[in-house]
Amino acid sequence: xxxxxxxxxxxxxxxxxxxxxxxxxxxxxxxxxxxxxxxxxxxxxxxxxxxxxxxxxxxxxxxxxxxxxxxxxxxxxxxxxxxxxxxxxxxxxxxxxxxxxxxxxxxxxxxxxxxxxxxxxxxxxxxxxxxxxxxxxxxxxxxxxxxxxxxxxxxxxxxxxxxxxxxxxxxxxxxxxxxxxxxxxxxxxxxxxxxxxxxxxxxxxxxxxxxxxxxxxxxxxxxxxxxxxxxxxxxxxxxxxxxxxxxxxxxxxxxxxxxxxxx
Numbered sequence: 001x002x003x004x005x006x007x008x009x010x011x012x013x014x015x016x017x018x019x020x021x022x023x024x025x026x027x028x029x030x031x032x033x034x035x036x037x038x039x040x041x042x043x044x045x046x047x048x049x050x051x052x053x054x055x056x057x058x059x060x061x062x063x064x065x066x067x068x069x070x071x072x073x074x075x076x077x078x079x080x081x082x083x084x085x086x087x088x089x090x091x092x093x094x095x096x097x098x099x100x101x102x103x104x105x106x107x108x109x110x111x112x113x114x115x116x117x118x119x120x121x122x123x124x125x126x127x128x129x130x131x132x133x134x135x136x137x138x139x140x141x142x143x144x145x146x147x148x149x150x151x152x153x154x155x156x157x158x159x160x161x162x163x164x165x166x167x168x169x170x171x172x173x174x175x176x177x178x179x180x181x182x183x184x185x186x187x188x189x190x191x192x193x194x195x196x197x198x199x200x201x202x203x204x205x206x207x208x209x210x211x212x213x214x215x216x217x218x219x220x221x222x223x224x225x226x227x228x229x230x231x232x233x234x235x236x237x238x239x240x241x242x243x244x245x246x247x248x249x250x251x252x253x254x255x256x257x258x259x260x261x262x263x
Contacts, residue, residue: 100173
């Protein structure tokens with residue numbers, strides 16, 4: 001009985017014990033030492049893993065700060081508070097954080113646009129875009145199915161009256177929404193600048209007016225009114241260079257279709 005049952009069990013137990021000892025020794029010998037600051041920085045980050053910092057996620061960014069000398073002020077969701085913590089942990093000056101905010105360059109809601117057809121497919125902007133550039137009369141406007149809202153982890157976007165709207169008090173400027181919009185209507189602007197152009201149409205003025213009552217007609221009156229040279233009209237629509245914009249409001253006053261607004 002000993003040879004049949006007990007001895008094999010003892011042999012297997014001995015092999016298991018030996019293997020465990022060898023693995024423990026090997027793990028100590030080949031252990032890769034990691035800087036404890038990396039883990040501390042990773043814990044300080046908001047764990048949004050949004051990629052706004054330019055890295056694959058919070059853990060990758062934390063590693064890059066210590067091992068590659070990446071700047072400590074790249075986390076937009078974390079803002080200045082997180083940058084300060086990173087500075088204290090890493091022992092370096094992280095610098096100032098420019099807070100950003102998402103802007104939707106479209107105000108073509110159901111009151112000012114019309115529908116070309118009724119879409120019955122998968123309810124997403126990416127899906128409807130494949131069919132004649134969307135069901136709305138303006139091929140450049142918000143498609144209204146909320147792909148941007150779906151990816152926003154901060155509930156900062158809602159769909160109202162057929163178009164997306166940013167909840168400015170909730171937006172952290174992570175930029176996830178900018179990458180999913182099929183019409184590339186969402187961009188990031190400095191949070192302390194409030195003048196925005198709410199149109200992205202590349203049609204001429206006549207065509208734009210036919211598709212949207214609130215569209216930019218490319219008249220260049222805003223461009224002429226801006227003494228700072230911050231607003232220019234290209235491809236029949238205006239855009240703002242926020243490095244030059246003073247928020248004076250001259251362009252808002254001159255816009256005949258009121259597509260330039262303050263938010």
